[in-house]
Amino acid sequence: MKKTSSRATVLSKSYSFLIYLLLYLPIFIMILFSFNESKSMTNFTGFSLRWYRELFSSGKAFEALKYSLIIALLSAVISTVIGTLAAYGIHYMRSKALRSTVTSVTNVPMMNPDIVTGISMLLLFAFVQVILGMQHSLLGFGTLLIAHITFNLPYVILSVLPKLRQMDPSLSEAARDLGCTPVQSFIKVELPFILPGILSGAVMAFTLSLDDFVISNFTIGNSFQTLPILIYSMTKREVTPDMNAICSIVFVVIFVLLLLSNLTGGDGSGRTAFAEKIRRHKKQIMIGVSALLTCVTVGIVFLFLFVPPPVEKTLNVYNWGEYISDGSDGSLDTIEAFEDWYLETYGEKVKVNYTTYPSNEDLYNKLSSGAAEYDVIFPSDYMVAKLRDEGMLEPLDFSLIDNYQYILDDFKGLFYDPGEQYSVPYTYGVIGLIYNSAKVPDGLVDGWGAMRSEELRGKILQVNNPRDAFGIAMYDLDIDVNTTDRAEWDRAYDYLAKQKSLVQSYVMDEVYNKMESGEAYVAAYYAGDFLFMYENNEDLAFCQPESTNFFIDAICIPKNPARDEDTYRIANIFINYLLSEEPAVADAEMICYASPNSLVINNGEYIEYMSEIHEDAMDILYPEDLDFKAEYDKYCYRLLDPETNRYMNNLWSRLKIESGEGEDFDPTNIIALSMLAVIIAAAVFFAVRRKRREKYYS
Amino acid sequence: MTGRTRDARPVAAAPHMVWAVLFIIAPLIFVAVYSFRGADGGFSFENFAALGDYTDAFVRSASYSLIATVICLVIGYPLAYAISLCSPRTQRVLIMMVMLPMWINFLIRTYAIMKLLEDTGFINGTLQKIFGEDFELHMINTPGAVIFGMVYDYLPYMVLPIYTVLSKIDPKLGEAAADLGCSKVQTLFRVTLPLSVSGVVSGITMVFVPSISTFYISQKLGGGQYLLIGDAIETAFASTSTYSVGAAMSLVLMVIVLISTFIMNRFDKDSSKGGVVI
Numbered sequence: 011m012k013k014t015s016s017r018a019t020v021l022s023k024s025y026s027f028l029i030y031l032l033l034y035l036p037i038f039i040m041i042l043f044s045f046n047e048s049k050s051m052t053n054f055t056g057f058s059l060r061w062y063r064e065l066f067s068s069g070k071a072f073e074a075l076k077y078s079l080i081i082a083l084l085s086a087v088i089s090t091v092i093g094t095l096a097a098y099g100i101h102y103m104r105s106k107a108l109r110s111t112v113t114s115v116t117n118v119p120m121m122n123p124d125i126v127t128g129i130s131m132l133l134l135f136a137f138v139q140v141i142l143g144m145q146h147s148l149l150g151f152g153t154l155l156i157a158h159i160t161f162n163l164p165y166v167i168l169s170v171l172p173k174l175r176q177m178d179p180s181l182s183e184a185a186r187d188l189g190c191t192p193v194q195s196f197i198k199v200e201l202p203f204i205l206p207g208i209l210s211g212a213v214m215a216f217t218l219s220l221d222d223f224v225i226s227n228f229t230i231g232n233s234f235q236t237l238p239i240l241i242y243s244m245t246k247r248e249v250t251p252d253m254n255a256i257c258s259i260v261f262v263v264i265f266v267l268l269l270l271s272n273l274t275g276g277d278g279s280g281r282t283a284f285a286e287k288i289r290r291h292k293k294q295i296m297i298g299v300s301a302l303l304t305c306v307t308v309g310i311v312f313l314f315l316f317v318p319p320p321v322e323k324t325l326n327v328y329n330w331g332e333y334i335s336d337g338s339d340g341s342l343d344t345i346e347a348f349e350d351w352y353l354e355t356y357g358e359k360v361k362v363n364y365t366t367y368p369s370n371e372d373l374y375n376k377l378s379s380g381a382a383e384y385d386v387i388f389p390s391d392y393m394v395a396k397l398r399d400e401g402m403l404e405p406l407d408f409s410l411i412d413n414y415q416y417i418l419d420d421f422k423g424l425f426y427d428p429g430e431q432y433s434v435p436y437t438y439g440v441i442g443l444i445y446n447s448a449k450v451p452d453g454l455v456d457g458w459g460a461m462r463s464e465e466l467r468g469k470i471l472q473v474n475n476p477r478d479a480f481g482i483a484m485y486d487l488d489i490d491v492n493t494t495d496r497a498e499w500d501r502a503y504d505y506l507a508k509q510k511s512l513v514q515s516y517v518m519d520e521v522y523n524k525m526e527s528g529e530a531y532v533a534a535y536y537a538g539d540f541l542f543m544y545e546n547n548e549d550l551a552f553c554q555p556e557s558t559n560f561f562i563d564a565i566c567i568p569k570n571p572a573r574d575e576d577t578y579r580i581a582n583i584f585i586n587y588l589l590s591e592e593p594a595v596a597d598a599e600m601i602c603y604a605s606p607n608s609l610v611i612n613n614g615e616y617i618e619y620m621s622e623i624h625e626d627a628m629d630i631l632y633p634e635d636l637d638f639k640a641e642y643d644k645y646c647y648r649l650l651d652p653e654t655n656r657y658m659n660n661l662w663s664r665l666k667i668e669s670g671e672g673e674d675f676d677p678t679n680i681i682a683l684s685m686l687a688v689i690i691a692a693a694v695f696f697a698v699r700r701k702r703r704e705k706y707y708s
Numbered sequence: 709m710t711g712r713t714r715d716a717r718p719v720a721a722a723p724h725m726v727w728a729v730l731f732i733i734a735p736l737i738f739v740a741v742y743s744f745r746g747a748d749g750g751f752s753f754e755n756f757a758a759l760g761d762y763t764d765a766f767v768r769s770a771s772y773s774l775i776a777t778v779i780c781l782v783i784g785y786p787l788a789y790a791i792s793l794c795s796p797r798t799q800r801v802l803i804m805m806v807m808l809p810m811w812i813n814f815l816i817r818t819y820a821i822m823k824l825l826e827d828t829g830f831i832n833g834t835l836q837k838i839f840g841e842d843f844e845l846h847m848i849n850t851p852g853a854v855i856f857g858m859v860y861d862y863l864p865y866m867v868l869p870i871y872t873v874l875s876k877i878d879p880k881l882g883e884a885a886a887d888l889g890c891s892k893v894q895t896l897f898r899v900t901l902p903l904s905v906s907g908v909v910s911g912i913t914m915v916f917v918p919s920i921s922t923f924y925i926s927q928k929l930g931g932g933q934y935l936l937i938g939d940a941i942e943t944a945f946a947s948t949s950t951y952s953v954g955a956a957m958s959l960v961l962m963v964i965v966l967i968s969t970f971i972m973n974r975f976d977k978d979s980s981k982g983g984v985v986i
Binding site: 030033035036040043092098104117118121123137159173175176196210214221224237238241265510659681682683 | 723727736802815816824855876923
């Protein structure tokens with residue numbers, strides 16, 4: 011007997027160990043590589059604190075962490091209080107119908123996809139904003155907190171309810187028979203019993219809130235960022251190792267805190283002693299809890315009063331991720347430099363509130379939903395056209411933008427802004443093929459054909475957005491990318507469907523890691539990004555196919571009736587500042603895309619800097635015999651009419667949803683079906699057995 | 709004060725009920741309004757008709773998340789059981805260790821798994837050092853990788869509720885069973901397991917729901933090849949033109965989830981009634 015039990019212990023110990031290993035392996039690897047001196051997350055090249063230094067040098071991550079912690083703490087406490095009371099109430103509801111209604115409604119945010127909860131709340135807040143006739147967006151600290159409490163509540167209730175169910179109902183009946191009021195009975199009887207459930211619910215609420223990205227993304231607005239939101243906006247291109255660094259710090263801090271609380275908290279005599287202790291120190295605990303609640307309430311009031319703080323003038327700038335020089339590696343911090351320069355020149359303080367977005371469509375959604383307010387945005391050409399057509403852009407005040415004279419003529423008066431009223435070009439670029447010359451046979455990549463090469467099966471990266479993916483297919487098929495002919499779109503679709511089984515994955519920002527590490531051999535992506543990758547892997551090469559897309563990202567001011575004259579003026583001054591030599595060169599060096607600014611391309615330092623990255627960098631970015639205007643006119647993406655745009659999006663979803671041609675049969679459906687069959691059979695078996703037993707016993 | 713005093717305890721749920729009406733029900737009404745809104749702004753079923761294109765994604769999501777949930781249960785229950793057998797102090801440390809990975813943002817965790825599974829990733833790198841350069845175990849961008857990601861991300865949600873229930877089971881019940889001649893295995897199946905059904909039900913719900921609606925995991929670990937319904941909804945909302953279709957998809961997804969949760973709740977009710985008898 012003793013022997014079997016010790017064998018069982020060994021078995022269960024080694025089993026637990028294995029599961030813990032599985033849970034922790036990725037995290038340990040992440041921590042390990044946060045100390046890596048190179049960017050690689052596969053080869054450990056040497057110990058270095060470089061990423062920690064980079065992390066500490068930018069206050070952004072800590073600012074975001076601070077907000078994450080505040081939101082998580084507040085929402086956990088509030089949802090635990092409301093949730094525990096709710097569980098208690100639900101447990102004692104007489105009416106079954108009422109109880110099940112309340113529980114089902116409670117479970118909705120948990121059962122709903124996060125994304126739906128996020129979207130639905132966004133719709134609600136937008137609606138309230140319209141009803142109240144508010145000019146300013148409602149989204150901010152308050153809405154984020156409401157959203158977090160809402161999705162935390164069911165988790166708290168779900169961890170408290172089982173505890174209540176396990177409790178002997180005669181206990182509380184006895185308490186009431188002995189003269190306890192419901193409140194007394196709750197505090198003296200139920201609370202100590204369900205406390206473990208409450209605590210685990212609170213901890214769960216805290217972690218969920220800290221971890222949440224999807225719902226926050228829709229309810230946060232643009233006045234501040236939480237850590238997941240920051241991480242997401244940083245992943246526009248890739249997750250840099252300084253993210254590993256901050257996650258490692260969070261992990262270690264929390265690990266130590268939890269360990270400490272466990273070592274000092276218990277005397278080892280277990281759960282009953284714990285409950286006993288609570289019973290004995292009831293009064294102190296009640297005082298402590300009410301003190302905590304008071305603090306939290308005061309904290310909330312405080313936060314609502316002071317977040318956002320009543321500071322000087324603010325300018326809300328909304329840009330692509332990593333699309334401005336940010337002071338890393340000793341470069342110019344454009345935003346900071348502007349604030350300093352503005353203070354010096356105008357004797358007035360201005361605070362630039364800089365946030366980032368991952369795509370034109372996100373920008374458009376944020377603008378059109380009124381979810382956030384921006385003063386300066388950086389849309390791509392076709393998006394400028396769309397925004398302008400829909401009356402969402404404010405004309406610029408060119409009397410404040412002197413430096414517009416340095417923009418090359420090629421980039422003025424293009425289709426998206428023929429009257430030169432609404433936009434100033436910021437960067438431009440070309441999409442081409444990036445390939446690994448060490449892995450790909452010579453001469454294989456000489457045009458779009460490489461994207462459907464059987465030889466490169468499983469090593470091809472396609473762009474993960476419909477316009478570019480269809481664009482590439484159309485360039486290869488020699489179709490006009492702005493066609494409205496459905497048959498042409500269908501041809502492009504067939505091309506992409508055939509290509510799907512060759513494609514390793516559809517990527518945006520992941521392209522960096524996958525190309526640099528050699529995971530993939532060829533990718534369609536922008537020339538500027540190629541230079542970035544080349545810095546980390548010199549085997550990479552760039553090929554510009556004959557017909558290909560040129561794009562321009564421009565600077566605009568969106569319409570916002572709530573904006574005052576002064577902010578509008580500062581926005582124009584900011585744009586003018588971006589076009590002046592020093593910041594324009596710094597930004598161009600940082601972004602690595604081509605610049606339409608003559609101050610930049612004639613700057614000797616810039617040319618030298620680019621040539622250091624890649625000896626042909628200037629030729630790749632600025633091909634000598636390029637007639638830009640002609641090429642741009644012929645190949646750029648124009649604004650598709652809504653019908654065609656919808657058709658393209660439908661084709662794109664179909665492409666992504668349907669299994670690739672010639673792909674192996676997906677066995678998961680069979681596995682899932684058989685699992686379902688086993689579960690149903692087991693359920694039936696047990697139900698029948700119970701019925702029989704009940705019959706037998708009665 | 710004649711007869712029974714009215715039970716005031718359910719009133720405790722009142723703040724929550726107000727909250728639920730304001731921030732759960734009202735927003736969902738907006739989703740419903742959107743999904744029944746046609747292109748012309750009037751009432752229409754056209755968004756639901758458009759869902760036919762997404763059958764593959766629905767089926768794929770359902771089967772992946774079912775498999776992931778079953779794996780989580782099969783892995784998680786023994787773990788929760790093993791933890792509940794330890795000394796109270798060890799229990800607390802071990803359960804904290806289950807929760808700890810949840811403190812790392814899932815964007816980062818998923819990314820870390822991707823780096824682990826890639827053809828040039830950590831696992832393959834290590835294997836290549838052992839078995840030679842040509843060895844390659846292809847894992848990334850397969851359905852298996854997506855399911856692994858779901859299991860990895862959501863396993864704690866299975867272990868925690870089961871453990872919470874197990875830890876509350878009176879050890880005397882086990883002793884009684886042993887006195888009556890039950891072996892350890894018999895005690896597990898006849899006493900412990902039936903008593904822990906409410907935890908299992910919570911666990912299954914907590915794993916199945918996020919799995920069926922996930923969108924980031926499949927993009928990173930499936931290379932965008934195995935589009936799940938969460939991805940489809942995200943895409944629909946990211947490109948404004950299919951906003952209403954996205955709302956319709958969410959409604960359908962909600963119904964699927966509601967039905968499966970309803971079934972799970974019935975399990976819970978049945979067994980808590982006759983739990984000890986079995």
